[in-house]
Amino acid sequence: MTPLHTPQIPVVVLAGFLGSGKTTLLNHLLRNRAGNRIGVVVNDFGAIEIDAMTVAGQVGSTVSLGNGCLCCAVDASELDDYLATLTRPAARLDVIVIEASGLAEPRELVRMLLASDNPRVRYGGLVEVVDAAEFLGTRERHPEIDRHLAVADLVVLNKADRVSGAALDAVREAVAATGGGAAVVSAVHGRIDPGLLFDPVLRPEEDDTVRQLTFEDLLRDADGDADHDADGDTDLGADGHAHAGHAHTAYESVSFTSDAPMDPRRLMAFLDSRPPGLYRIKGFTDFGAGDPDHTYVLHAVGGFLRFEPRPWARDEARRTQLVLIGSGIDTDALHRELAACRVPLGPEHAGPAGTRVRPDLPDVPQARRDADDELERAMWGVLRHVRRPDED
Numbered sequence: 001m002t003p004l005h006t007p008q009i010p011v012v013v014l015a016g017f018l019g020s021g022k023t024t025l026l027n028h029l030l031r032n033r034a035g036n037r038i039g040v041v042v043n044d045f046g047a048i049e050i051d052a053m054t055v056a057g058q059v060g061s062t063v064s065l066g067n068g069c070l071c072c073a074v075d076a077s078e079l080d081d082y083l084a085t086l087t088r089p090a091a092r093l094d095v096i097v098i099e100a101s102g103l104a105e106p107r108e109l110v111r112m113l114l115a116s117d118n119p120r121v122r123y124g125g126l127v128e129v130v131d132a133a134e135f136l137g138t139r140e141r142h143p144e145i146d147r148h149l150a151v152a153d154l155v156v157l158n159k160a161d162r163v164s165g166a167a168l169d170a171v172r173e174a175v176a177a178t179g180g181g182a183a184v185v186s187a188v189h190g191r192i193d194p195g196l197l198f199d200p201v202l203r204p205e206e207d208d209t210v211r212q213l214t215f216e217d218l219l220r221d222a223d224g225d226a227d228h229d230a231d232g233d234t235d236l237g238a239d240g241h242a243h244a245g246h247a248h249t250a251y252e253s254v255s256f257t258s259d260a261p262m263d264p265r266r267l268m269a270f271l272d273s274r275p276p277g278l279y280r281i282k283g284f285t286d287f288g289a290g291d292p293d294h295t296y297v298l299h300a301v302g303g304f305l306r307f308e309p310r311p312w313a314r315d316e317a318r319r320t321q322l323v324l325i326g327s328g329i330d331t332d333a334l335h336r337e338l339a340a341c342r343v344p345l346g347p348e349h350a351g352p353a354g355t356r357v358r359p360d361l362p363d364v365p366q367a368r369r370d371a372d373d374e375l376e377r378a379m380w381g382v383l384r385h386v387r388r389p390d391e392d
Contacts, residue, residue, distance in 0.1 A: 008308075009039075009087050010124030010301075012197055013109045015100040015148060017138055021158040022129040025190030026099055034200035036094040039086040041079065079112065087120035095124070095198045107151050114304070119387070124197065125279070125301040128152035132186065133162035135171045150180040153302025154196065154279050160186035176276070182302065183279035183327045185251060196251050196279065196325060251279075254324040254331045256338045261288025262320050266341040268381035271305055277329045283322035288343055290379045298322065307385045 016022035030038060079098075086096055100106050106126055113123050128148050131138060135157075139145055149155060155175050160168055168186060175184055185192060194200075264287050271281075281300035285307070294309040295316075312318065324334055 007120065008122035008299075009093060009096055009120055010122050010198060010299075011083070011096045011098060011113055012124035013098050013100055013106055013113070013126045014129070015106040015109075015126065015152075016129030016156075016158075017131075017142055017145065019134065020129040020131045020138075021190045023099065025127075025129055025156065025158065025187070025192065026097060028190045028192075029097065029194055029197070032194050033095075034194045034198070036194075036198055036201050037092055039091065039093040039096040041082060041086075041096065041098045079109075080116065080118070083116070083118055083121060087118060094201050096121075106148055110151065122299060122306065123301060123304045125153040125304075126151060127154045127156060127197070128182075129156045129158050129190070130171070130175070131159055132157040132168055132171050133159050135174065139174075146178050149175055149178040149182070152180055152182045153304075155180075155182045155184045156190070156192055157184060157186040158190055159188065161188045181276040183251075183277045183329075185327045193251060199282070251325055251327050252329050252331055253326075254322075254329070254334045254338075256283075256320070256322045256324070256335060258286075258320045258339070258342050259318075260342040260344070261286045261290070261318070262341050263343045264290050264378045264382050270337055270341055271300065274300070275329065275334075278324060278326040278334070280325040281322060282325075284320065285322070286318050286320045287379065287382065288318075290375050290382075296382065305385045306387065307382055309386060 014022050014026055026040065030040070083096070085091070086093055098109060100109055106128070110123070110126050113121065130145075130149075157168065157171055157175075163171075172184055175182070185196070262285055267285070274281075279302065281298060283298050285296040285298050287296060291309065293311060295312055295318075297308040297310055299306045299308070322338065
């Protein structure tokens with residue numbers, strides 16, 4: 001049995017039709033990995049820019065990309081085996097990205113990840129990359145794109161510099177009409193902010209003032225020279241010239257902190273009715289008397305939700321800390337909705353050494369039993385999103 005606190009690696013599925021710029025986005029993430037060691041799973045090494053290397057593209061190969069990153073070329077039948085290899089502690093990876101082309105339908109890859117019995121894997125979202133300039137043509141040639149968009153957690157409207165504002169708005173409306181409720185961001189050359197997909201990692205060995213020049217440094221420098229779309233063409237702006245140096249696509253975030261515990265029913269109602277555009281939620285949740293022994297690590301991507309209970313550390317402050325990330329979200333409204341999920345906490349609720357107790361109840365055993373039962377029922381909605389030991 002694997003312990004519940006086993007570190008889990010987010011696995012992001014990257015999809016998009018030929019020419020959308022998904023491999024440009026993938027290479028951008030490798031250049032701007034925010035300290036993460038990324039494992040990349042592709043069907044063919046041709047999708048990855050590996051400078052100064054001659055790589056045979058046969059299935060079953062693994063290549064080091066430098067900085068601890070790895071690339072595997074696999075077919076769908078081998079995906080589970082390679083995920084098991086990449087998630088071993090010895091690989092020291094922080095994020096895994098699956099480039100969906102040639103492997104399987106995006107929906108099938110998502111299903112495989114959600115059904116995986118690998119306790120070190122956590123679903124990191126389905127990212128669908130769309131060529132904003134060729135969207136109508138792509139939709140005509142590949143009507144199944146609507147099905148892909150409907151299940152996506154994040155949609156990237158790439159090559160946004162090639163279309164007018166009105167045309168870009170029309171593509172956004174078409175994406176919204178698929179009913180998926182995904183967060184939608186526009187980008188040029190696939191340059192989304194990596195913070196949308198994964199958190200930065202600071203490693204002591206990489207924080208030296210003087211250090212060896214890495215492949216990431218070289219690729220970032222080269223990024224300013226010219227941008228070539230790995231799907232087969234050079235990204236040109238509306239004026240016919242290549243544009244370099246564009247900033248990352250922006251996103252909105254909400255930081256929420258509460259010293260009062262969260263009401264499990266209210267919080268689950270909030271999480272079950274997340275607004276469109278809210279892509280990712282991360283943080284720690286205090287359910288107070290609902291489970292006084294644990295803080296709950298919260299991971300949410302698109303429609304996926306997972307809680308991981310962890311014992312409170314000695315002298316750890318009992319509070320909830322959440323970060324919500326998305327595009328086109330009403331940050332003030334989200335903050336108000338989260339604040340409404342708190343349990344009112346007055347002086348009479350404070351216990352010794354920062355612990356909390358329930359409000360005073362009549363000194364009647366039945367009343368206390370009823371209160372305990374109510375707390376237990378309130379936590380059911382949370383506990384159904386906790387990985388059980390027998391699932392490992």
